[in-house]
Amino acid sequence: MRTGFDNDKYLSMQSQHIKERIAQFGGKLYLEFGGKLFDDFHASRVLPGFKPDSKINMLTQLKEQAEIVIAINSGDIEKNKVRGDLGITYDVDVLRLIDAFHSYGLYVGSVVLTRYSGQPSVDAYIKKLDSLGIKVYKHYPIEGYPYNIATIVSDDGFGKNDYIETSRELVVVTAPGPGSGKMATCLSQLYHENKRGIKAGYAKFETFPIWNIPLKHPVNIAYEAATADLDDINMIDPFHLEAYGETTINYNRDVEVFPVLNAMFEKINGTSPYKSPTDMGVNMAGNCIVDDDCVRKAACDEIIRRYYKALCDKRKGNVGIEVINKIELLMKQAEIDTSYRAVVKAAVDRDNETGGPAAALELNDGRIITGKTSDLLGASSSVLLNALKVLAGLDDEIKLISPEVIEPIQALKVDHLGNRNPRLHTDEVLIALSISAVTDDNAKKAVEQLPNLKGCEIHTTVILSQVDENVFRRLGINLTSEPTYENNKYYHK
Numbered sequence: 001m002r003t004g005f006d007n008d009k010y011l012s013m014q015s016q017h018i019k020e021r022i023a024q025f026g027g028k029l030y031l032e033f034g035g036k037l038f039d040d041f042h043a044s045r046v047l048p049g050f051k052p053d054s055k056i057n058m059l060t061q062l063k064e065q066a067e068i069v070i071a072i073n074s075g076d077i078e079k080n081k082v083r084g085d086l087g088i089t090y091d092v093d094v095l096r097l098i099d100a101f102h103s104y105g106l107y108v109g110s111v112v113l114t115r116y117s118g119q120p121s122v123d124a125y126i127k128k129l130d131s132l133g134i135k136v137y138k139h140y141p142i143e144g145y146p147y148n149i150a151t152i153v154s155d156d157g158f159g160k161n162d163y164i165e166t167s168r169e170l171v172v173v174t175a176p177g178p179g180s181g182k183m184a185t186c187l188s189q190l191y192h193e194n195k196r197g198i199k200a201g202y203a204k205f206e207t208f209p210i211w212n213i214p215l216k217h218p219v220n221i222a223y224e225a226a227t228a229d230l231d232d233i234n235m236i237d238p239f240h241l242e243a244y245g246e247t248t249i250n251y252n253r254d255v256e257v258f259p260v261l262n263a264m265f266e267k268i269n270g271t272s273p274y275k276s277p278t279d280m281g282v283n284m285a286g287n288c289i290v291d292d293d294c295v296r297k298a299a300c301d302e303i304i305r306r307y308y309k310a311l312c313d314k315r316k317g318n319v320g321i322e323v324i325n326k327i328e329l330l331m332k333q334a335e336i337d338t339s340y341r342a343v344v345k346a347a348v349d350r351d352n353e354t355g356g357p358a359a360a361l362e363l364n365d366g367r368i369i370t371g372k373t374s375d376l377l378g379a380s381s382s383v384l385l386n387a388l389k390v391l392a393g394l395d396d397e398i399k400l401i402s403p404e405v406i407e408p409i410q411a412l413k414v415d416h417l418g419n420r421n422p423r424l425h426t427d428e429v430l431i432a433l434s435i436s437a438v439t440d441d442n443a444k445k446a447v448e449q450l451p452n453l454k455g456c457e458i459h460t461t462v463i464l465s466q467v468d469e470n471v472f473r474r475l476g477i478n479l480t481s482e483p484t485y486e487n488n489k490y491y492h493k
Helices: 007-024 041-046 054-060 074-078 090-103 120-131 182-195 218-226 238-244 252-269 292-315 321-334 342-354 379-392 403-416 426-436 441-447 466-475
Strands: 029-033 066-073 107-114 136-138 170-174 201-205 234-236 249-251 358-362 368-372 457-460 478-481
Touching: 007 029, 007 054, 007 201, 029 182, 041 218, 041 292, 066 074, 066 090, 066 182, 074 090, 074 107, 074 120, 090 107, 107 120, 107 182, 120 136, 170 182, 182 201, 182 252, 218 234, 218 292, 218 321, 234 252, 238 252, 249 252, 292 321, 292 478, 342 358, 342 368, 342 457, 358 379, 368 379, 379 426, 379 441, 379 457, 403 426, 426 441, 426 466, 466 478
Parallel strands: 029 170, 029 201, 066 107, 066 170, 107 136, 457 478
Antiparallel strands: 234 249, 358 368, 358 457
C-alpha cells in the first residue's frame, strides 16, 4: 500500500505546536479536541499512513502535562443517542473513553454534563458516575446562547455553571460525538479562571477540513461528504484572508460563530488572542502530506464510500434524500462517479451472472476477487474465502472448509438456535476456518493471510447484516453495499 502521510513527523510536529500554544497563554490551555481520538479511521483512509490512534499517541507525549475532561450533552443521555460506528449510546461511550484514556496512562479529571436541566435519566447517570468515583460537574442552558453575549459572559450565564477543578496546564476537552458542548465548556472555564485571576487560553484541534490545502482538494471534499448530514460546508476563512492576506480553509460553523467567540474573548480577558477561526486551530496534518497524488486517490475512494453509505442509510430510513443530493454534488466537484470504485461493477456483474447476491473484493495489488451466494455460504463469506485462497497461492478448487464441517454448524443454527438462514456468516466461517487450520495445512495458510486483507475494498449487492459489517470493519476492509435488502421483508436484523 502506498503511503501519503508521514505519521512520525505528525506526532512530533503536533505535540510541539501544542506546547507552544500552552506557553502563549502563560501556562494553561483549554484544548477543544474534535473528531475521534482513538479510532480515527476516516483520517487513516483519506491520509494513507495516518494511524487511527495517531492523535491519542500524540497526547501521550504530553501526558505529564495533560488531563482530560469529557463533555456529554444531557439531551443525548435523555434521547439514548447512539454512536453510529460503535452501536453504543453516548453515556456508555463516556465510560469506554475513560477506560481507553486510562489504558494510555492519561489522566481523566472529570465528566461535565452540558445543558443540564434536571432530567431524571441524567440524574440517574450522575449517581452511576458518582458510584464509580468519577467527578461530575453540571453546566446549564443559557438563554440566547451563543449570541446574547452580555448574558452569557456574566454570573447569570457562565457564572451559573460549575467550575471544573483542573490541576494540569493542558486541559483536553473531548466528547463522544458532535453537539456535546465542548466549546461552551472551554469558554465557561475561561470565564471562571479569569474571575480567579488565573491566566488561561483556548485553542481548537480539528483534523478536518485541513486549513492549508486547497478548498476543493479531495481530502477536504471527503470531509464534507462525511459530515453531509450535519450541513458542514468547507469555505475560505474570510477573517484570515482579511487579516493576513492568506487563503486558508475552515468550515461554516466556525466562521459563523467566530465574531461571537471573539467578543466573548474580549469580554472575558479584555482582548482577543485571535484574528480568525484558523488562528484558533493547532492542526498540523497538512504539513505531513508527503504524496499528494496518493492522498487524492484515497480521498476520492472515501467520497464514493460515503455516497454508498448515504444510499444505504436512506434505505434504512436514517437520512433524507438531501444528504444523497449533497454528496452527488461533491462527487461532481471531485470529478468522479461510482465507476471510480472498481469493485462496484465487478459485484454487480457477478450478481447478474448468478442471479443472486454477490460480492467483489479488491486486493491491495489491484486484483479483484468475486464471490456468489450458495447453499452453504453467503456471498460475503464466499468472497472472503476466495480472497484468502488467492493470497495464499492456493488453487480455486481447493475447499478450505469441508461441507462436513459446515453442515453441522448449519444444523445447529436452524434446528437449535432458531435461525431461518442456514448460510454461514463471515464470523462463523472464520471460526470454522481456524478450527480446520489445526489439521489442514491449506486452511492454516489461508488464516495466515488475514492481516493482508487490511486496506482492501469490498462491495456487495445487498445490505449486509451487522455481524458481517463488523467482521469486515475489524479486518480493516472498506465496505460499500448496494441500497437493497436480500428479501422484501419490513424487518431486517
